[in-house]
Amino acid sequence: MTSGGRPLREVGEEALIEQIARLVATTCPRVRIGIGDDAAVWRPHAGHELVVTTDTLIERIHFRLEWTDWATLGHKALAVNLSDIAAMGALPRLAVVDLALRGTERDRDVADFYRGAQALARRFGVAIVGGDTTRSPLGVAISVTVIGESPRDGRPLLRRDAGRPGDVIGVTGPLGLAAAGLRVLERGLKTLDGNPVMQERYHRPEPRVREALLLRRCGVRAAMDISDGLLGDLEKLCRASGVSAIVDTLRVPVPNAVKWGFPDWEELALRGGDDYELLFTAPPHVFARVQRAFARAGMLPPRAIGQLIEAGTAGPVVQLRDAAGRCRPVEARGYDHFRAG
Ligand SMILES: [Mg+2]
Numbered sequence: 320m321t322s323g324g325r326p327l328r329e330v331g332e333e334a335l336i337e338q339i340a341r342l343v344a345t346t347c348p349r350v351r352i353g354i355g356d357d358a359a360v361w362r363p364h365a366g367h368e369l370v371v372t373t374d375t376l377i378e379r380i381h382f383r384l385e386w387t388d389w390a391t392l393g394h395k396a397l398a399v400n401l402s403d404i405a406a407m408g409a410l411p412r413l414a415v416v417d418l419a420l421r422g423t424e425r426d427r428d429v430a431d432f433y434r435g436a437q438a439l440a441r442r443f444g445v446a447i448v449g450g451d452t453t454r455s456p457l458g459v460a461i462s463v464t465v466i467g468e469s470p471r472d473g474r475p476l477l478r479r480d481a482g483r484p485g486d487v488i489g490v491t492g493p494l495g496l497a498a499a500g501l502r503v504l505e506r507g508l509k510t511l512d513g514n515p516v517m518q519e520r521y522h523r524p525e526p527r528v529r530e531a532l533l534l535r536r537c538g539v540r541a542a543m544d545i546s547d548g549l550l551g552d553l554e555k556l557c558r559a560s561g562v563s564a565i566v567d568t569l570r571v572p573v574p575n576a577v578k579w580g581f582p583d584w585e586e587l588a589l590r591g592g593d594d595y596e597l598l599f600t601a602p603p604h605v606f607a608r609v610q611r612a613f614a615r616a617g618m619l620p621p622r623a624i625g626q627l628i629e630a631g632t633a634g635p636v637v638q639l640r641d642a643a644g645r646c647r648p649v650e651a652r653g654y655d656h657f658r659a660g
Pocket of ligand 1 (some may be wrong): 357406546
């Protein structure tokens with residue numbers, strides 16, 4: 320039964336989310352950040368903020384059981400949520416897991432799933448405290464919700480709308496690995512030239528919680544995680560902040576394994592999703608402080624890949640600048656869950 324309205328394929332994910340945001344708009348002053356960031360933020364009392372996020376993985380859309388094992392799936396389902404908590408500069412604390420299963424699985428599959436999730440949870444001090452199991456004859460669906468909290472240091476959480484003209488754009492690590500890993504899997508290969516690093520990144524992303532906390536301590540205000548591809552995600556940050564961006568293509572860090580394995584490596588690095596590195600922006604003096612702090616902590620310093628500028632009359636746009644200094648605007652659309660199908 321249909322009752323008018325437009326097909327979601329035409330509406331697109333982003334416009335749909337805007338519609339939903341209008342329907343559930345709240346004026347509660349304790350809701351500090353609602354729909355539209357990596358996670359929502361609620362302030363139960365002054366000086367303390369709770370952060371909540373949720374993410375769903377669907378069989379044959381986000382994973383294939385012939386490409387992965389259950390422990391890896393447990394890792395990934397939790398990791399993508401921890402990444403959204405990291406994107407806020409918050410500490411993940413609790414997780415609940417909803418599993419919709421065909422019913423043909425083995426109890427050992429579910430045990431393996433939880434072992435994979437628990438191993439990651441333990442590393443980040445997260446307690447898995449509940450959830451739901453249900454039957455789903457058409458395929459497996461995994462939904463994880465994570466609650467985190469702000470560190471008690473009085474600094475603001477990281478948000479998408481805090482980017483300012485003049486900010487340096489940084490990324491916490493190389494891009495394109497996960498998208499290259501997906502290509503390898505799609506070709507029916509286990510590895511490319513015996514190098515497992517690309518599929519490993521696709522299957523087992525590492526949430527950048529520690530990196531985010533350090534960014535925040537250095538005074539960074541604006542960040543998000545790169546889940547749908549650098550250019551699409553940067554466009555979201557730009558629109559939230561009301562600024563434009565220039566990305567120096569040559570400065571985007573791309574591992575040699577990706578460059579050597581794929582002629583369109585630039586596309587994989589700029590538009591490939593699933594890397595779960597952090598994208599952030601900060602004034603130059605804060606960015607310099609970040610690089611010193613990472614080096615002191617023995618961590619790989621973030622790379623500067625471009626700059627935020629004032630948005631023109633046409634509104635926020637993302638441009639790519641080549642080695643000769645020529646700029647071209649990009650069609651920055653990231654992965655859209657409804658258009659893609
Ligand atoms: Mg995110």
